[in-house]
Amino acid sequence: MDSLRSKPYKIPRSTLALWSAREYSRRFWWCFIAIPVAGLIAVLGSEYRLLQGLGLFGVLWPLSIPARSVLVTAKAAKRWLQETTLVVEGQHIYFISDDPKVGMRLKIESIRYITDRGSCIVVDLPRFNLLFVPKSAFETPEDAIRFLNLKSL
DSSP states (O other), X not given: OXXXXXOOBOOOHHHXXXXXXXXXXXXXXXXXXXXXXXXXXXXXXXXXXXXXXXXXXXXXXXXXXHHHHHHXXXXXXXXXXXXXXXXXXXXXXXXXXXXXXXXXXXXXXXXXXXXXXXXXXXXXXXXGEEEEEEGGGSSSHHHHHHHHTTSBO
């Protein structure tokens, strides 16, 4: 593949938290059914207060996802608040920034897959690490498609 370069972009902290919460919900949707149902069974079916209390945590657990998403993305948000440019050359993807702490190099072969999620493109790395690239960062829709085709499902 010939090189591909994005426009410089930033990802606001709130947007990063929203994208992360959405991706988390898509991947672990079965937990949103199993944990609250088990909690409801514990609340309604147990005579022990401790088990009812634990069951209540299970019922309310899905409501905590937005807050956990903000906490989990706090460190990453500092990185993506810096202006970053994505460059694909050869077998690597580079995230280039003026701040050397923000820069990153990935081998394309280390990426599990790249997925289109509407307003962003999700780069899935091993151990559930995720990188987000706004679609608006690409010069043309064809550039976004070329990036998606690096390693898509």
